[in-house]
Amino acid sequence: MSPRHFLHQSKRVAVVAALAVSLCGVAAHADPFGKTFIQDHCSDCHADGMKKGGFTFDKLGTDLTDAETMRRWVLVHDRVAKGEMPPKKEPRPAKAEQAAFLASLTDTLTKADDAQREVVLRRLNRTEYENTIRDLLGVNVELKGMLPEEVSAHGFDNVGEALATSEALIQGYLEAADAAIDAALGPAKQPEHIALRYPLSKDATNAMFRQTDAGVVLFSTGYCPSTVRQLRIRHDEKLTYRVRIHARAFQSDTPVVMSVHAGDVIVHRRPFFLVGYWDLKPGDMNVVEFTVRLGKGDTLHPMPYGTIGRPKDANTYDGPGIEIGDVEVEGPLEAWPPPSRAALLGDVDPAKGTLDDAKRIVARLLPRAFRRDTKPDEVEPYAALMKAALDDGRPFLDAVRLGVKAVLVSPEFLFLDEPTRTKAAKASGAEIDDFAVASRLSYFLWSSMPDAALLDAARSGRLREPGAMAAQVERMLKDAKAAAFVENFVGQWLDQRNIDFTEPDKKLYPEFDEALKEAMLGETRAYFARMLREDRSVLEFIDSDWTVVNERLAQLYGIDGVTGTTLRVVDLPKDSLRGGVLTQASVLKVTANGTNTSPVLRGVWVLDNILGEPAPPPPPGIPAVEPDIRGATTLRQQLDQHRNSERCATCHAKIDPPGFALESFDPIGGYRTWYRSLGEGEKLDVYANEAARHAHVRVAYRKGLPVDCTGELPGSGPFEGIRDLKAMLMKQPDRITRCVTRKLMVYALGRGDGFSDRPEIERIVAANAAQGHGLRTLVHQIVESPTFRQP
Amino acid sequence: MRFRPLSRRTFLRGAGVAMGLPVLDAMAVRTAYGEKPVDRTRMVAINVGLGLHVPHMIPEKAGREFELPLYLKQLADLREKFTVLSGVSHPGVDGGHLAEKSFLTAATHPGSASFKNTISLDQFAAEKVGDQTRFASLALSLAGRGLAWSRSGVEVPSYTRPSEVFAALFLEGKPAEKRAQIQRLKDGQSVLDMVREKSKRMSQRLGAADRDKLDQFFTSVRDTETRLVKAEAWEHKPKPHVDVAPPKDINDSTDVIGRAELMYDMTYLALQTDSTRVVSFFKNGINAVPPINGVTQDYHNLSHHGKDPAKIKELAIIEGEQLRIFGEFLRKLQKADEGGVSLLDKTMVLLGSNLGNASSHNNSNLPVVFAGGGFRHGQHLAFDHDKNEPLANLFVTMLQRLGVETDTFATGTTTMRGIEA
Structure with a gap:
């Protein structure tokens, strides 16, 4: 994207034309x-x-x-x-x-x-923007919400062609820059230090609780007014607090789970969020310790999980609960003024700062903000802005703010500029310069800017030495920032970000709750992270003899012997239905709606995301099949009529089979051999959970029609269900590797892949197979690919 | 309740300009323009995200002699003030719920991998008439994303809190706050001025596709600058006074009806004080049980009723409420007099959904009610169920009534057949 590069675009056209002429004799070109x-x-x-x-x-x-x-x-x-x-x-x-x-x-x-097929000038998306500000200024501030939602293309929201700019976005950038600078400079006054320790019984006084010598006992999972009310936070910014809750299981031989939510848990005017679940053992008080970011009006809400609804009489009730003693809150833990202030201002005293000081501050920031070396005169436009402010008699910090804000709204900061290093045209190996390679790498693995070590390697040319990229990849994947790769790649590839799009029907799926949802997301995230860490075969996306569960998820999967809320790796028996991502509850949930599953929608999803062979959209004018949950027909039966027409059959022969196999799994990922029905069907003597059993509330659904999970995979033959299907797919390693490679390539480069990428993708697929299909190896191979350095 | 000082965002969002145009009342507007008559037509576009059960929305018979279906019975007194449209949809707009992104843009295939949205009806209108009011447009939603999209296909953020809308429309900041705000607007202008120059220079050394991206950046920066200039001008003018207590936000996110009522109130105030001429309002769905008598199940799930009569019954309670509060909004506009004409006759109100049959996520045969704006209403315009009329044709009709000279909008290529002036 340098002037040279621009020239070469037209030159390349000439080369292509010349090729065509020179090969004119070959029939193909005629x-x-x-x-x-x-x-x-x-x-x-x-x-x-x-x-x-x-x-x-x-x-x-x-x-x-x-x-x-x-x-x-x-x-x-x-x-x-x-x-x-x-x-x-x-x-x-x-x-x-x-x-x-x-x-x-x-x-x-x-x-x-x-x-x-070129990477279109990529703007930082709002996730990358927030992370970049974090690393550039050393601040921890939520900025994403100030910017409009991003648009995705080819399945990812870091693809240049889709990242548009609008007036709303520019306004957002101005606002976010102010918030970032506020955070870097720190609050004008030191936030009040809080060191609170008191018994929760002081707040939890409702008759639904039992007061004891050691504290207060909570039984109820529903309405439970047990918020920490003595905590009064007055600062606007979110700052970190250390919390300790002294609590234990009550009237139970086994651990009882406590959940903690934080944020605006009292009036719900602003958001609140789940901090986590903890297993409280009986006996001595457990000390549950965590840190959490809180701002004005925020506090905490501990309550039991998995106990009963509301006891008639808290003082005589003999079921399990949690007993909470003292609650400790200490913070903010951040130093004041924050280290980010000195990092930005250096040793300049704002009361005495001059234009030269301000210039030095911005000059120091520029190379990191632009992720490359900058020329001395690049500071001048910023200096002019700051000079005008100082000439107007405005305070030094106002002037600095203006300069820094201008840096943060500059195109060199907001866009990933990728000038070419060599003069050659792309076809013969044009490469983007080393700084641009460094940025590609860090936005791929960290969703953020390169750090000093990576920029140094780019500056010195070392990044082009053999083994240098591999060493960087290893170093970067070991860094905590690599969690962004798992989060953003898996979040989009496997549609994890859509987990809240539908809420399972409470009558049909009463066992679904937030804890299960968190466990589902946790499984998929941890599963991918382990594959990446241990360089496990990409075929484990199809099937594996292990997965990651906690007690709640193990219950859903029918795996015995797992207790507690902590996710852990478990071995799966040989005949297990689970293993691989297709049968993970999170994937089964995002491919269904809240009431039912459609083999077509799941089939389309599998073709798109696992087999990498998207089905064409349905021809216009074909109405969607309207689901009918009254229990008289299954969706599959309704679909059969539709599929039997020749016009539909070609595509549906490919689309439907994976969906048929997945019919064995309901919208929350549970295994089933019959559909739950809210209309016709046999009444059931089943309780959703312990709480329902205690209250003698049977499930509202009935036993509906049986599930048919058989089908025929084109080229592989008939299958009886998911186990067969997985076995068939396991015999097609290239197909799976190719799909994962393409997804990773799109995410790594920020552009869709096309026909001309096929040879390179095939080369990577073969090379990966030769080395045992490892996922970490694949990431290396993509980074080492010439395409990774091409414009 | 106590109001927070206005955030920067509140100030900037949707700010337009009308130098020297007081907004106190209709008479004042007329004098400001001297003898020249002012066309103050407005438009409001509302999308009910989870659909509206078609059998309860669309009359069986076409024409003027139809029996009002269940939901519209509540609007019987306004019968001559609205038209029901059936057999309309956006051609090529599919993708189930994702079609909400295209409700006002008509951009095709919102679910496809390379989907890029286009400008929405309200933003297009705001470009043409927005400079006459303090707010070029007002984008409202109950939560999260709204209906407004920029030319470059980026979402225009919506207000989700009635109290913020009220503060933006009517509450003056303290003098120190105003000074700080004006300074911030000036700073924004000088920052953007510099950035614009920079992007112009950077653009010169890029290839074509990259240059397009940077040109879009350049244009956005320039437009934002213009907006900051206008916002600054507005900062020096007093806001209109209304004799209404500031609204108290409803924090229960499941109370979709109560929250929507407050937004209708804010819309009414904005139109009545001529603070804006263009409003979009997205009634987002929820995955929870709204607090309405007789409703026991999650709204979203009820909308996917799968023909279960029990579910449809509960769904009809919620949707009936949607239409009841819509009727109240129309009545309020009808009662407000502006120089001898009712505000409803000066305000086009479109209510519809991006879903036709919500239960199957179908995006054709959308239920649409078009009210006000001085048209000859009272009819059911029934188009072909199998070959739908483009809904964007109605958008063309609306734009023309607003005084915008255009014969097309997105997939709309003419005005809507059958709408009688």
């Missing part, structure tokens, strides 16, 4: 779209007014800069390459003829795709 082949083998069904399966060449243009036209030509290529077209019952084209057609089309598509 007929770039294989018109003869199409005429001979396709036109009976797909041209001259024929449009079998809804497809015709009559309306298919040749302008490959149009995304839809490109998609369709790639589909033509792929279906012929796979031997799906012409259909089996039609005469086969001669092998050589087909090969020539594919070679010609491949060449045409590759060139057209390569010409547009």
Whole structure:
């Protein structure tokens, strides 16, 4: 993206044209779209007014800069390459003829795709922005919420083409910059130090609690007014507090769980959030200790989890509860003034600061803010702003604020500028410069700016030495900041961010709650993290002999012997249905809605995200099948009619099978052999949980129709259910690796992958297979790929 | 309740300009413009995110001789003030719930991998008429995302708290706060002025696709600067006075009806004081049980009723409430007189949903009610169930009534057939 690079774009076109001329003698180039082949083998069904399966060449243009036209030509290529077209019952084209057609089309598509396949100038998305400010200024401040929601493309919200700029965004940046600078300078007055220790019984006085010598006993999981009311926080900013809660299980031989929520837990005017769950042992008081960020009006809410609803008489009730003694809160733990103030201002005394001081402050900030070396005169525009403020007689800190704010709204800060290092055109290996490579790497693995070590390596050219990138990847993955990779990549690849999109119906799935949801998300996150840490095979995304559960999730999965709220790795028995991501509750939940599952929607999801072969969208005018949960028919039965038409059959033969196998799992990820029904069906003598059993409240759902989880995977044959399906997919390692590679590539580069990326992706897939399919190895291979350094 | 000092965001969001245009009452507006008549048509667009059960919304018969369906019975007294539309939708807009992003933009395939949104009806209108009022537009929602989208396909943040809307519309800051705010606006202008120059220079050394991105940045920076200038001008003018107590926000997020009522109240005040001419309001759904008698199940789940009669019955209670408060809003506009004309006749109000059949996430055959604006209403315009009329045609009709010279908007290529001036 340097001037040189710009010139070379036009030069490259010339090169391509020259190639075409020089190879003119080859039939492939005389007929770039294989018109003869199409005429001979396709036109009976797909041209001259024929449009079998809804497809015709009559309306298919040749302008490959149009995304839809490109998609369709790639589909033509792929279906012929796979031997799906012409259909089996039609005469086969001669092998050589087909090969020539594919070679010609491949060449045409590759060139057209390569010409547009560049990383479009990426703006930091709001997650990256917040992390970058954190690392740049050494502050911990929530800024994401001040910026408009980002738009995703190709499944990720860090793709340059989709990251647009608007007036609302610029206003957001001005506002967020102020908040960031406020946090860096710290509050004008030292926040009041709080050191609180008192018995919760002072606050929890409702008759639903039992007062004891040691404290107060809470039984109720529902309404439970046990908030920590003596805590009065007056500062606006969120600062860190250390909390200790002295508590134990009551009237129970086994641990009882305590949940703690924090934030605006009393009036709910602002958000509150779950801090965590703890297992309280009986006997001596447990000391539950954690740190939490709190601001004005925030406090804490401890309560029991998994006990009964509300006892009739707290003083005589003999069921389990939690007994809470003292609550301790201490903080803020942050120093005042914060270290970020000195980091920004250096040793300048704001009362005596001059323009030169202000210039030095901004000059020190610039190279880190722009993630590259800066020239001495780059500070001048900022200096001019600050000078004007000082000339107006405004205070020194106002002037500095203005300068820093301007840095934080500058395009060099907000965009990942990637100038090329070499003069060569992309096809022959143009590379972005070392600073740009460093930024790509750090936004890939940390969702944030490069640190000093990485910038040093870029500056000195060491980043190009053999083994240097690998060493950086290892160093960076071991850093705590790499949690952002797991969070953001998995959060989007496996749609974890959509976990709250629907809330399971309380009548159909009374066992679903926040604790289960947290455990689901935790499983998938920890599962991926372990695979990455231990370089485990990407095939474990399909199946594995282990997973990560706590007691709550183990109950859902029917795994015995797991107690407590802590997630841990467990070995799965050989015949387990679980293992891999397809059967993780989080994935099963995000692919369903709150009441039912659709084999079509789950099938589409599997094709998109696990097999990497997205199904085309349904043709227009086909109504969605309306689900019917009255219990008379299953969705599968309704779908059968729809699928039996020839027009629908081709795609649905691919889409539906994975969805059929997953019909064994309900919308919250539980295993089932029959559907829960709110209409027809056999009454059940089942309780949702202990609390319901105690209250003699049976579940509202009935035993509905049986689940049919059989199907046939194209190319692999019929299956009886999920175990068979997984076994079939395990025999297709390249397909799985290819999908994961492509997802990682999109995320790493911030651009969609296209036809011209295929050879490099195939090379990586093969190299990864040769080294045992390791996920960490794959991350290395992507970073080492020439594509990672290309514009 | 006590009001917090206005946040910077509150000041900036939706601020437009109308130099020398007092906003006290209709008469004052007229004098400000001297003899020149002022067209003060307004528009309000509302989307009920979880759908509206079509059998209860759409009359069986087309034309003027129809029987009001269950929900609309509550609007019987206003029958001549609204038109019901059926057989309308946005062509190419699918994706179930994701279609809410396209409700006012009509941008196709909101669920696709490379979806890019386009400008929404309200923002388009605000570009044309927004400079006449303190707020170019007002984007409201019950929580989170709203309906307003910029030209570059970025969401325009919405107000979610009635108290913040009220403060922005009517409450003056303290003198020191105002001074600080004016300084902040001036600082913003000088920062952006510099950044704009920088991006212009940076743009010169980039390739075409990258340059587009930076040009968009440049344009956004320039537009923001203009907005800051206008906002600063407004800072020097007093806000209109209303004889209404500031609203008390409802903190129970499940109380979708109570919260929506407050937003309707704010919308009414904004229109009545001519603080804005363009309002969008997204009634987001919730995954929880709203506190309404007779409702025991989660709203979102009820909307996916799967034909279960018990669920439909509960759903009808919630949606009936949606239409009841909508009727009250219309009545309030009807009662307000502006120079001999009712405010309703000066205000076009669109109520609809991005879902046709919510239970199957279908995005065709959307239920739509179009009220006010001085049209000859009282009819049911029934278009082809299988070949829907583009809803954006109605947007063209609305824009034209607003005084915007355009024959198209997104997938709308003409005005809506059958709407009688």
